[in-house]
Amino acid sequence: MEYDCRRGWHSPRIVPYGPVTLDPAAIVLHYAQTIFEGLKAYWGVDGKIRLFRPWENLKRLNRGADRMCMPRVDEELVLEAIKKLVLIDQAWIPREKGAALYIRPFMFGDEPTLGVKPSHTYTFMIILSPVSAYYQEGFNPVKIYVTDEFVRAAPGGTGEVKAGGNYAASLKAAEVAKAKGYTQVLWLDAVERRYVEEVGTMNIFFYFEDELTTPALSGSILPGITRDSVLKLAHSWGLPVSERRISIEEVIEGAESGRLKECFGTGTAAVISPVGALAYRGREYVINDGKTGPLARRLFEELTGIQYGERPDPFGWTLILT
Ligand code: PMP
Numbered sequence: 001m002e003y004d005c006r007r008g009w010h011s012p013r014i015v016p017y018g019p020v021t022l023d024p025a026a027i028v029l030h031y032a033q034t035i036f037e038g039l040k041a042y043w044g045v046d047g048k049i050r051l052f053r054p055w056e057n058l059k060r061l062n063r064g065a066d067r068m069c070m071p072r073v074d075e076e077l078v079l080e081a082i083k084k085l086v087l088i089d090q091a092w093i094p095r096e097k098g099a100a101l102y103i104r105p106f107m108f109g110d111e112p113t114l115g116v117k118p119s120h121t122y123t124f125m126i127i128l129s130p131v132s133a134y135y136q137e138g139f140n141p142v143k144i145y146v147t148d149e150f151v152r153a154a155p156g157g158t159g160e161v162k163a164g165g166n167y168a169a170s171l172k173a174a175e176v177a178k179a180k181g182y183t184q185v186l187w188l189d190a191v192e193r194r195y196v197e198e199v200g201t202m203n204i205f206f207y208f209e210d211e212l213t214t215p216a217l218s219g220s221i222l223p224g225i226t227r228d229s230v231l232k233l234a235h236s237w238g239l240p241v242s243e244r245r246i247s248i249e250e251v252i253e254g255a256e257s258g259r260l261k262e263c264f265g266t267g268t269a270a271v272i273s274p275v276g277a278l279a280y281r282g283r284e285y286v287i288n289d290g291k292t293g294p295l296a297r298r299l300f301e302e303l304t305g306i307q308y309g310e311r312p313d314p315f316g317w318t319l320i321l322t
């Protein structure tokens with residue numbers, strides 16, 4: 001659908017997948033006025049199709065619209081559109097556990113102008129793609145690379161919304177990490193380069209002897225929906241859970257002393273991604289002997305169990321489409 005100041009959002013429609021036409025001076029191409037979301041439709045073991053907390057994606061999308069001077073969307077309307085698109089051809093939804101239909105809503109400013117200002121016109125689209133199981137060879141830990149050279153997002157910036165520019169800022173660091181043999185980058189805060197923020201496209205958790213903790217939302221961290229789900233689940237299990245500032249020194253000291261029992265990332269793509277080692281300033285620190293820990297495994301089983309309808313959904317997180 002499209003937006004202009006006179007008509008607001010208008011002309012919602014479903015069209016075959018294909019290229020879009022943009023004016024070469026479209027604002028998005030030059031000043032990155034674009035936001036997006038990512039969620040999945042799961043084919044349950046009971047044959048039902050579920051979305052996981054889609055309301056949270058839509059709220060986050062609209063927070064992004066506010067931050068990026070873009071018009072809000074009608075959350076009900078977008079959810080209806082997502083449902084329609086998912087059900088258009090159920091053959092596109094993979095049946096294997098772990099695989100899913102990825103849903104990508106996004107919006108961009110497309111007014112042709114060379115001035116740096118918010119666009120007066122917008123396009124909102126939703127595209128879908130089947131994705132295979134994230135873990136093809138078992139639920140194995142990754143090694144991550146702590147960068148103190150690059151930063152993803154700074155206080156006052158757009159790090160807490162899903163704006164395209166955040167990902168532009170992260171490309172170089174990810175390439176450097178990959179070249180050194182690491183899967184993901186662990187970001188530190190932009191001011192002191194000392195406090196842990198998040199990893200690549202995931203939030204991060206540390207399981208210390210007496211506490212499961214994750215960096216508090218600082219304004220430059222994306223408030224992940226999986227992050228929030230892990231906090232709620234772990235709390236419901238009676239684990240001591242906290243959101244606070246976590247310095248890289250504390251993480252390293254924990255890895256060396258064994259006080260850090262587990263570390264894992266959380267996000268829609270992997271759900272839970274155990275971290276077996278992290279590299280910082282030329283040294284590598286191993287966590288939990290480089291193995292997947294029991295808490296990461298339990299959280300993974302529980303969350304995927306809810307998503308695929310194998311386990312009860314006490315929080316009302318899933319929306320059943322059929
Ligand atoms: N941080 C970043 C930068 C991300 O791109 C994502 C993926 N959306 C996450 C964290 C995890 O968020 P969620 O759990 O909502 O997928």
